[in-house]
Amino acid sequence: MRGLPDSRMATDRGARARGRRGKLARCVLVVGSIVAAGAAPAATAFEDTIAQRVLACTGCHGKEGRAAPDGYYPRIAGKPAGYLFNQLRNFRDERRHYELMNGLLELLDDTYLHEIADHFASLDLPYPPPLAPAGSAALREAGEALVRRGDPARGLPACNDCHGAQMTGLAPFVPGLLGLPRDYLNAQLGAWRSGQRRAQPPDCMAQVAQRLSLEDIGAVSAWLAAQPVPARATAPAAPTTPLPLACGGVAAAAGAASGTSR
């Protein structure tokens, strides 16, 4: 297990043996002077920025999300900072399960996760046009009805109630729902419904997803994925009115902002 728990390995750039110390020192000096002289080609010139430090993220997620053999790596640029921070914590603390994410974040503290979240939230990249509508028109109509009005008879709030009238999210904790592929939306709603994806309790999104049938999820995803993203897609600040459900991610994140415990 990861858990398992563990040295032990140190990646060393040190001498391979005592006798080589002098040689290595000379090598280091040479390398140092190359770097200092800026001899490296411009394309690889090193600048110590947060973007450099998180190349491990963009390697998979790309600038705007990226499809990979094992699934879809969603866009993270421009999502609300509090939402991104919560997801980073959820992966680190294994409320969300994806081995590569769990492993990468395992030993990072809240302070650094905040900085990473703020960095990606601050990026403002244009969205690509939506994919061609999938499913029947009737299916998408049913999806739109659920998104805009919910189903009071089943205690289902409208998506708009929390995710904003334009579904571009509410800063800082609620993500937008547009610009995501249908398969990804299906997978996330399904994971929430089955308990595979979780958030801090009370887990409002789990309550919603568990009231959705698989047909509902297909309809909502089909409609959302076919919507263009508005030109100004940044999430407006959340209104002061309470959300229809209590959400641990919203409350807990506010309380944890100053914490650094892991």
Next chain:
Amino acid sequence: MKLAKASIAFAVVAAIVLLAAIAVVWLNRDDDAQHAADAAAPRPSDSELVARGEYLVRAGSCYGCHTVPGGAPYAGGRAIETPFGIVSAPNLTPDATGLAAWSSDDFWRALHNGRSRDGRLLYPAFPYPNYTRLMRADADAMFAYLRSLAPVVQQNRPHALAFPFDQPVALAVWRALFFRPARFEADSARSPQWNRGAYLVETLGHCNACHSRRNVFGATAGPLDLAGGLIPIQNWYAPSLRDDAEAGVGDWPDGEIVALLKSGVSARGSVQGPMAEVVARSTQFLNDDDLGAMATYLRSLPDGADAPRRATGDNDGGAVRSEAGAKLYTTHCAACHGDRGEGVAGAYPALAGNRAVAITPPANLVHIVVRGGFAPTTPGNPRPFGMPPFATVLSDEQVAQVLSHLRASWGHNAPQVSTLEVKRYRGAR
């Protein structure tokens, strides 16, 4: 006549079995000698005791096994996978489901004798073969700290070991063969600092739990081994601490060793994989005196290059540069690690002259390329750089090609990496 012979044979076998049983029981007896705290020493106040206990619990790396990710610290529940099955780490908080009913004598018995409060033998995934050498005063402080935690209700889960390892008799035999209660004996020919380092490395830190080979019964050659070994299940290779071509630090200045253990990075390298967890959960919290003592001890280890042990992989070939590997390196690696493997000081490790590149088995290289990783956040390295995972980018064959390229470049001359090896290591968690 025939019957008589059979009877004699039976009697002999029965006697042998009986003697063996007696031996096993005898060899499993507790060491009940009093290990009372020095009566002359002033008794620390409760808060001092708890603070010292917290420090020692961290030095003992208890958190890693006794806490689930995102869970309450020390409330147990983590499933430790071993080659013999799953051992579940118990709840150490003072709840009825944890250690509420335990006394400091019970706690001492567990650490020193490897026996639970109810007399059951404990599985050595709990590193009591190391903790047995703890000083009683330290065990009492650790217990005082655990008693000070908020009680957490979390029922212990039963272990799930395969037959015959789930049988108490099997464990008793294992202990008869590989475990005796022991005490830490200071070496009077060495400095107090060296002895403190030895105590931290061999006893609390249980470094040999990873940094040594285990035999087919899962036993190490003892806390002094430290000659490196493949960690079962995880399949990370914990390099030898006695071999300067691996992770030996015989030629390191103390300050670099302390920096590595304190912050996870030093001018000579950074920690990855399981060792990153050790720094994050344990060594970053140790004071400079103790880290300096560990450095003194580690630097004094006799050089133990162990050539036969290195020939454990499938790598029968020597270093081979391949066109494909060079191309992959240029495409995926050179932007950070440099065209000549020079890296960027303080950000991206140089691969030229990096002894981790040439270690056999190449397990850690496979993990790092496939999973990527960040060094742990520590006060000395609060914003670590990250290596991207290439799990979805490179096939097993491509990982083998690019690693073989590294191991044949910039003066490295290490055996090539086979696709089979990559497949084997990357499948492990």
